[in-house]
Amino acid sequence: MKNKDGALRWGLAIFLTVSAILLFYDTLFGRRVLPAFGSQLLGALQPVIIGGVLAYLLAPVIDFIERRLFPGRLEAAHKAGQLISRGARAVSLVLTWAIIALLCYVLGHVLLPQLYQSVIQLFSSVESYYNTISGWMEHLLESNPTVEAWVAAQMDKFYATATEWLKTEVLARTQMLMVAVSGGVVSTVSFLKNLLVGAIVSVYFMATKERCAAHARKITYSLFSGDRVYWIFRGANKADHIFSGFVRGKLLDSLIIGILCFIGCSILNMPYTPLVSVFVGVTNIIPFFGPFLGAIPSVFLILLVDPIKSLYFLLFVLALQQLDGNFIGPKILGDSTGLPSLWVIIAILVGGSFFGVAGMFFGVPVCACLYSLVAFLVDRRLAEKDLPVETEHYTAPLPEQETEPEKPEKTSENL
Numbered sequence: 369m370k371n372k373d374g375a376l377r378w379g380l381a382i383f384l385t386v387s388a389i390l391l392f393y394d395t396l397f398g399r400r401v402l403p404a405f406g407s408q409l410l411g412a413l414q415p416v417i418i419g420g421v422l423a424y425l426l427a428p429v430i431d432f433i434e435r436r437l438f439p440g441r442l443e444a445a446h447k448a449g450q451l452i453s454r455g456a457r458a459v460s461l462v463l464t465w466a467i468i469a470l471l472c473y474v475l476g477h478v479l480l481p482q483l484y485q486s487v488i489q490l491f492s493s494v495e496s497y498y499n500t501i502s503g504w505m506e507h508l509l510e511s512n513p514t515v516e517a518w519v520a521a522q523m524d525k526f527y528a529t530a531t532e533w534l535k536t537e538v539l540a541r542t543q544m545l546m547v548a549v550s551g552g553v554v555s556t557v558s559f560l561k562n563l564l565v566g567a568i569v570s571v572y573f574m575a576t577k578e579r580c581a582a583h584a585r586k587i588t589y590s591l592f593s594g595d596r597v598y599w600i601f602r603g604a605n606k607a608d609h610i611f612s613g614f615v616r617g618k619l620l621d622s623l624i625i626g627i628l629c630f631i632g633c634s635i636l637n638m639p640y641t642p643l644v645s646v647f648v649g650v651t652n653i654i655p656f657f658g659p660f661l662g663a664i665p666s667v668f669l670i671l672l673v674d675p676i677k678s679l680y681f682l683l684f685v686l687a688l689q690q691l692d693g694n695f696i697g698p699k700i701l702g703d704s705t706g707l708p709s710l711w712v713i714i715a716i717l718v719g720g721s722f723f724g725v726a727g728m729f730f731g732v733p734v735c736a737c738l739y740s741l742v743a744f745l746v747d748r749r750l751a752e753k754d755l756p757v758e759t760e761h762y763t764a765p766l767p768e769q770e771t772e773p774e775k776p777e778k779t780s781e782n783l
Contacts (some may be wrong), residue, residue: 416569419573436457486641486642617701626650638680
């Protein structure tokens with residue numbers, strides 16, 4: 369057994385060494401063979417990655433349906449020594465994908481057309497809004513012609529940039545999305561194919577998720593000793609708790625906020641209701657700064673149409689964010705990350721600077737995992753020294769020494 373473990377470790381070490389040498393050679397001589405190979409491999413595995421992500425996000429839905437609708441079947445399957453009840457799992461999969469199909473139908477045939485109309489309306493009204501803002505600036509700065517001329521020049525530049533951005537980015541991407549939803553084109557065939565194959569792969573993952581987890585544990589036991597396996601599983605469970613709680617919870621929370629915003633704006637008859645609701649819901653994914661990133665431009669956009677309604681919208685969004693911060697968010701997310709507020713802000717800033725919006729979102733759970741790991745190592749080190757691990761024990765000032773420590777005498781041996 370020891371010989372097999374030694375051979376396995378030696379083989380793994382040789383493989384990693386050869387891989388590192390090839391990577392260094394490729395980087396040094398600039399042949400770019402390995403990056404091209406990695407890109408090709410990643411493209412080939414994209415459906416599997418999509419399927420894994422979908423299965424990870426939808427696994428709680430499967431478990432919830434099975435526990436609520438088929439508790440007797442699950443108990444009978446466990447007594448019979450089976451991991452799952454195949455009938456209960458099949459029905460749960462059908463119900464889960466029926467819910468997903470219903471959401472996609474509502475998104476594609478109800479929300480997206482209205483969103484497209486809002487974007488078209490915004491694009492056609494840009495010049496009118498620009499004239500409105502120019503009138504405001506002229507009225508405010510009529511007593512200072514120099515500042516007025518400078519502000520007018522800056523606004524002209526901003527208007528040209530904004531118009532170009534709306535033409536090349538917002539309008540073009542919205543049209544591509546509408547074409548893809550309405551019938552598809554050649555440029556979207558690859559994405560739709562990967563999405564379809566990914567959905568099929570996710571069904572397999574969700575149907576056999578217990579067996580997949582058992583295979584992962586089996587491989588882990590074969591590679592590491594008992595003590596290391598325990599710590600690996602403990603770290604994996606902690607990371608899964610953080611990521612699943614934050615990612616799934618934040619997505620659900622943002623979906624609820626977007627729906628509530630759409631309902632509220634529809635009742636208040638706000639302009640650009642679909643566009644504003646999508647913007648508020650999507651930006652709500654970003655912790656801390658998300659509500660402000662979604663509310664400020666939305667208020668400004670409504671202000672250009674109706675100043676009174678912009679005030680109503682501001683009050684409505686403030687009430688919605690209070691509802692989210694005090695009731696919806698804590699109920700869904702809880703304390704999934706265990707990360708202090710300062711570290712959340714640092715994670716958002718660092719993640720956003722490296723990876724944009726995705727970094728702002730995933731930076732929080734990644735930082736929470738690192739924070740949990742460092743806290744665990746610090747507490748373990750303190751426990752080995754028989755020192756208290758509670759932070760409150762280290763808030764007191766350092767005790768003053770009554771006598772200074774004796775200094776060693778200088779001798780010829782020390783010189």
